[in-house]
Structures are given as structure tokens and as C-alpha cells.
Amino acid sequence: MKSPSHGRNPPRWRQLALKSALALLAASVAVYVIALSAARFLHERSQHAWDERVGTSEQIASRYPAEAASPSAIAVERLAMGLGLDLTPESRNERPPPAEGHAGRSRSIPDSVFQFVHEELADSSASVNEPPEDVLGALAGMQPGLAAIRDHLMHAPPPRWETNLDELLEPVVPDLEGIIQLHRLLAADALIHARAGAHDAAEANLVASWRLNESLRESPVFLSQIIAVAIARLQIGLLRRIDVADVEAWRERLHDHDYRESVKTALWLEGWAFSRLGESDILGERPSWPALGRASLTLPLELYCIADFNARELDGLDWLASQPADCPGDGTGRSAVRERSGLCGSGGRGFDYGARLLEDITRLELGIELTDRWIALSRSRAGAGEELETSRATSSSAVCPGDIWTYEEWAGRGAVIYLNREIDWPHLSGLVLPTRHASEGAQELRHEQRRASAPSG
Numbered sequence: 001m002k003s004p005s006h007g008r009n010p011p012r013w014r015q016l017a018l019k020s021a022l023a024l025l026a027a028s029v030a031v032y033v034i035a036l037s038a039a040r041f042l043h044e045r046s047q048h049a050w051d052e053r054v055g056t057s058e059q060i061a062s063r064y065p066a067e068a069a070s071p072s073a074i075a076v077e078r079l080a081m082g083l084g085l086d087l088t089p090e091s092r093n094e095r096p097p098p099a100e101g102h103a104g105r106s107r108s109i110p111d112s113v114f115q116f117v118h119e120e121l122a123d124s125s126a127s128v129n130e131p132p133e134d135v136l137g138a139l140a141g142m143q144p145g146l147a148a149i150r151d152h153l154m155h156a157p158p159p160r161w162e163t164n165l166d167e168l169l170e171p172v173v174p175d176l177e178g179i180i181q182l183h184r185l186l187a188a189d190a191l192i193h194a195r196a197g198a199h200d201a202a203e204a205n206l207v208a209s210w211r212l213n214e215s216l217r218e219s220p221v222f223l224s225q226i227i228a229v230a231i232a233r234l235q236i237g238l239l240r241r242i243d244v245a246d247v248e249a250w251r252e253r254l255h256d257h258d259y260r261e262s263v264k265t266a267l268w269l270e271g272w273a274f275s276r277l278g279e280s281d282i283l284g285e286r287p288s289w290p291a292l293g294r295a296s297l298t299l300p301l302e303l304y305c306i307a308d309f310n311a312r313e314l315d316g317l318d319w320l321a322s323q324p325a326d327c328p329g330d331g332t333g334r335s336a337v338r339e340r341s342g343l344c345g346s347g348g349r350g351f352d353y354g355a356r357l358l359e360d361i362t363r364l365e366l367g368i369e370l371t372d373r374w375i376a377l378s379r380s381r382a383g384a385g386e387e388l389e390t391s392r393a394t395s396s397s398a399v400c401p402g403d404i405w406t407y408e409e410w411a412g413r414g415a416v417i418y419l420n421r422e423i424d425w426p427h428l429s430g431l432v433l434p435t436r437h438a439s440e441g442a443q444e445l446r447h448e449q450r451r452a453s454a455p456s457g
Contacts, residue, residue, distance in 0.1 A: 039303035046310035073159035082145035121237035128195035153208035222266040305344035327400035414441025
């Protein structure tokens with residue numbers, strides 16, 4: 001006969017299973033709460049470390065107050081539309097609409113114009129080759145627009161685009177492709193004028209380009225800094241081919257900005273901006289209930305990974321800040337930095353960007369060093385006139401200690417400056433300025449010497 005309670009009470013095994021499930025649930029909740037608390041602690045500690053190194057939100061906001069685009073920048077945007085270039089930041093739809101007939105972000109400039117600039121500046125000769133006909137034709141048709149931009153940049157305050165550190169992770173910058181193309185157009189026009197002997201007009205293009213680049217090189221946005229460095233390389237290559245009116249003024253300009261420090265500053269600020277990411281960024285502003293449930297389950301791990309990334313980034317940028325110029329192949333091995341590995345991966349942007357950043361800045365600094373020496377040499381040669389004699393001298397490189405610059409003059413026929421070795425930049429792309437520069441006479445003399453030394457027959 002069955003017990004009266006047999007139909008009402010579950011079997012013993014079912015009671016044990018229910019108790020075990022409740023115990024497991026309670027343990028899981030406890031582990032989740034402990035993991036979330038630990039992740040929050042690590043995340044807050046990583047943010048505090050960044051605040052101590054870079055500054056609090058209030059301190060950074062006072063250092064870089066939000067600014068609207070200057071009237072000069074708006075004017076450059078409008079003038080550039082006449083060349084088929086739209087420099088307006090894509091997120092700024094409140095700008096005045098383009099002129100009638102201008103449709104979108106037109107890119108009608110022939111590639112041959114930019115190829116001409118690249119090939120000329122990558123050459124070690126001070127002379128400028130004859131531009132292709134299509135380049136001459138394209139530049140001729142752009143003269144009114146280029147003249148308007150050049151006149152504005154030379155006489156108006158340097159343009160300044162928006163600054164808002166609340167948008168560092170998605171910064172407002174001018175259309176950088178358009179900015180690069182405008183600089184290349186100014187460079188192409190300068191080269192054509194330099195070839196024709198119109199060095200005042202060539203220098204005017206260079207001055208306009210220099211003032212246009214001030215906005216990017218002073219920007220706290222990392223991407224703008226990288227473009228500013230690329231444009232600076234173009235400018236210092238161009239300066240080697242122009243007989244400028246005031247050599248000393250240009251020598252001061254070459255050293256009036258520390259690109260290494262401004263790029264590092266931008267990296268610090270970008271790292272600080274990433275350190276602000278937190279729970280609201282993981283969960284979203286208004287997630288659906290299923291999405292909120294999934295995000296909540298992974299929240300401890302994601303917070304931990306953000307904290308771990310912040311710590312690795314801080315370590316990487318500390319390492320970067322301690323590095324001097326690193327010339328490839330100089331035997332220092334400074335780029336071989338040990339990466340930290342962890343649950344969320346290895347390295348960090350500070351490590352990833354480190355070697356390339358140092359090489360890119362060193363490449364620019366080496367180019368500045370040669371350009372500075374070349375324009376100083378050109379001035380002394382012009383002052384010596386007929387009294388130039390055959391001579392040879394050497395001096396140490398300040399950028400790459402241990403490397404030697406050699407200067408040779410052949411009795412007024414020509415001069416050359418060159419580094420004792422060719423440097424390979426394996427991680428970099430774009431324009432690579434040669435570490436040798438020679439006047440047209442020196443190039444001809446070199447060809448004569450090669451023909452004389454060639455075996456007869």
C-alpha cells in the first residue's frame with residue numbers, strides 16, 4: 001500500500017538535483033559578481049593610471065578646448081572646390097553647400113600630376129625634369145584656382161579645423177585625401193615654376209603648403225599627425241629644388257616644429273581616449289533585452305580586456321617615450337621590444353606603432369638634416385661666385401650618430417652632399433627622400449667620370 005504522501009512529494013533524486021541546481025546557480029552568481037567586481041576594479045585602476053600620466057578629463061579639456069573651424073579653414077574649403085577637391089569633414093553637413101555644378105567629392109585630377117611630383121622628389125638631382133604634356137595641361141587649367149588658394153594661404157591666418165577631444169575616437173578632420181592632393185598640386189606647380197627659373201612663384205607655393213600643414217601638425221589627432229609628417233617630407237624635398245629668397249628664414253622653419261613630440265602627444269591622447277571606454281560602451285545606450293542579456297554575461301571579461309589593453313598600451317607608450325631616434329641598421333636594436341602577452345592578446349598600439357613611428361619620424365628628421373645642409377650650401381656657393389674651388393669635407397649626422405655626411409665641390413662645376421650609406425626603410429611606404437642631393441653640374445660631372453673610367457672597346 002502506497003504512502004499518502006507518495007503522490008505529493010518528488011523523489012529524493014529530484015530533490016537533490018533541484019538543490020544542486022540552486023547551489024550551482026548561487027555559486028555562478030557569486031563567481032559572476034566577484035569577477036565583475038574584480039574587472040571593475042582593474043578597469044578603474046587602469047583609467048586612474050592614464051589620468052595620472054595624461055590628465056583628467058577636465059585637465060585635458062582645458063588644454064585642448066573645443067573649437068569650431070576657423071573662417072580661414074572654411075575659405076580654403078570653398079576655394080578648393082574650384083579645383084574639384086572637397087576638404088569638408090564628412091561629419092559636418094552644416095557647412096555651406098558646394099558651388100553650383102560641383103557634385104560631391106570629385107577626384108578629377110590626373111594621376112600623372114602626382115606621379116610627376118613623386119618621381120621628381122625621389123630623385124637625387126637638384127634639377128627638375130620636363131613635365132609630361134598632360135601634367136602641364138592639367139596645371140595650366142588650374143592656375144586661377146591655385147592662385148586664389150595660394151593668395152589666401154599666404155595672407156590670411158593659417159586655417160584651423162575643428163577640435164573636440166570628446167570625438168577623439170571618431171575625430172572630425174578635414175578630408176585628408178583632399179588635403180594631400182591639394183599639397184601635391186601646390187608641389188607640382190612649384191616644380192614647374194622652379195624648372196622655368198621662376199623661383200619666387202615656386203617659393204610662394206611652398207609657403208602656402210607650409211601654412212596649410214600647420215593645422216594638421218598642431219592637431220592632437222593621431223591620424224592628422226601621420227598625414228602632417230607625410231606632407232612635411234614632400235615639403236622638405238621640394239625645398240631642395242627652390243632657390244629661396246631668405247635661406248635663414250627657411251632654416252628656422254625647418255626646425256620650428258618637433259614632429260616626434262607632437263606625434264607622441266597624439267598617441268598619448270588617443271590611448272587616453274580608449275581608456276575611457278567602459279560598461280556603457282559594452283552594453284550600448286538602449287540595447288534590446290536579449291542583447292543586454294548576452295552583453296551582461298560577457299561584461300566581466302570585456303571589462304578585464306579593456307583594462308588589460310589600457311595597461312599594455314601605457315607600457316608601450318612609456319617605452320616609446322624613452323626611445324631616441326632609431327636609424328635602421330645602426331646596430332642599436334631598439335625596435336626589438338618585448339611584448340606582453342595575456343588572456344586578451346599580446347602587444348598594444350604603443351608596441352605596434354612604435355618601430356614604425358620611430359622610423360617614420362627618423363626618416364623625416366634625416367630629410368630635414370640634408371635639406372638644411374643643402375640650402376645652406378647653396379647660399380655659400382652663390383656668395384662665392386667665381387672663387388669656388390674643388391674641395392671635400394665631412395661632418396657627423398646628428399640624427400643618425402655614427403653616420404657621416406660628405407660634401408664635395410668641383411671648382412664651380414657642381415656640388416653634392418651624401419650620407420655614407422643607403423638606408424632601407426622596410427616598414428614604411430610612400431615618398432622616400434634620397435640621402436644624396438647633387439646639383440645639375442655635379443650630375444653631369446659624375447657621368448663624365450663614369451664614361452672616362454669605363455673600359456674602352
